[in-house]
Amino acid sequence: MSEYDPVDPPVALTVAGSDSGGGAGVQADLTAMRAHGVFGASVVTATTAQNTRGVEDVNPLPADHVASQYAAVADDFDVAAVKTGMLATAEVVETVTELVADFNAPLVVDPVMVAATGDRLLSPAAEDAYEDLVAAATLVTPNVDEAAVLTGNPVETPADAEAAGRELVALGADAALVKGGHLSEGAVGEDVVVDTLVRAEGDSESGGPTVDRFETPRIDTDATHGSGCALSSAIAARLARGESVRGAVDVAVEEMTEAVRRGYDVGEGPGAVNPTVLGEE
Numbered sequence: 001m002s003e004y005d006p007v008d009p010p011v012a013l014t015v016a017g018s019d020s021g022g023g024a025g026v027q028a029d030l031t032a033m034r035a036h037g038v039f040g041a042s043v044v045t046a047t048t049a050q051n052t053r054g055v056e057d058v059n060p061l062p063a064d065h066v067a068s069q070y071a072a073v074a075d076d077f078d079v080a081a082v083k084t085g086m087l088a089t090a091e092v093v094e095t096v097t098e099l100v101a102d103f104n105a106p107l108v109v110d111p112v113m114v115a116a117t118g119d120r121l122l123s124p125a126a127e128d129a130y131e132d133l134v135a136a137a138t139l140v141t142p143n144v145d146e147a148a149v150l151t152g153n154p155v156e157t158p159a160d161a162e163a164a165g166r167e168l169v170a171l172g173a174d175a176a177l178v179k180g181g182h183l184s185e186g187a188v189g190e191d192v193v194v195d196t197l198v199r200a201e202g203d204s205e206s207g208g209p210t211v212d213r214f215e216t217p218r219i220d221t222d223a224t225h226g227s228g229c230a231l232s233s234a235i236a237a238r239l240a241r242g243e244s245v246r247g248a249v250d251v252a253v254e255e256m257t258e259a260v261r262r263g264y265d266v267g268e269g270p271g272a273v274n275p276t277v278l279g280e281e
């Protein structure tokens with residue numbers, strides 16, 4: 001872990017929705033950030049009435065209130081990294097894109113569209129609005145379904161995931177991590193999760209983007225609620241601490257296996273990951 005003053009740690013900001021059930025969204029993000037010794041600030045984009053069984057109600061907050069929360073944080077703190085999660089509406093996606101345009105530190109964009117329970121968290125009209133935010137990202141972290149929506153192509157195999165990552169980088173993102181948790185077992189084998197990182201940073205031999213594949217064991221559980229939120233927040237926390245994108249992704253992906261293995265069996269539905277175990281390395 002990099003050295004810093006525990007009383008004056010790096011500050012990371014999550015711009016995301018509230019999950020009343022506590023397993024995902026802002027609640028998971030702040031837990032993951034604090035687990036890394038990073039101070040977490042939050043801009044809430046929407047409140048959700050949600051539990052482990054599903055999302056009952058979504059209340060997007062007005063875009064100008066999202067902007068005033070952001071201004072309150074940016075005016076006071078030296079924000080070292082921003083992570084975005086559920087943005088709910090096209091207006092909020094556009095507002096956040098404008099707000100981060102002048103931000104000079106790393107930006108991790110987790111393009112949250114649909115909850116693990118299948119409920120929509122982003123209005124369909126907002127999908128197109130994501131293009132400019134992706135272009136501004138240091139790292140965009142779609143799962144395969146989100147990568148398919150963002151690129152307009154199906155993502156079913158690791159080769160598709162790499163192609164989608166290359167396309168997101170071509171759109172302007174510095175890097176894309178296409179999370180393979182939902183890739184079909186037939187495409188990757190049943191015991192493994194393959195995540196693909198594409199970085200614009202040139203490969204000296206090919207001159208093209210650099211591609212890394214991370215393979216981790218697949219844990220036999222449905223308690224993965226909050227995994228995308230925790231992973232993108234862990235990466236943002238590590239970037240706030242000054243780690244490289246490659247290094248932050250490598251360790252965060254590895255540590256997520258443990259966060260899933262030690263997940264919470266709370267509620268009647270599928271449980272949630274445990275972000276408190278992150279940040280140990």
Ligand SMILES: Cc1ncc(COP(=O)(O)O)c(N)n1
Nearest residue numbers: 017018024025115116225226
């Ligand atoms: C407020 C909020 N943000 C993000 C997610 C996605 O998490 P998951 O895909 O694990 O349901 C969620 N369910 N709720």
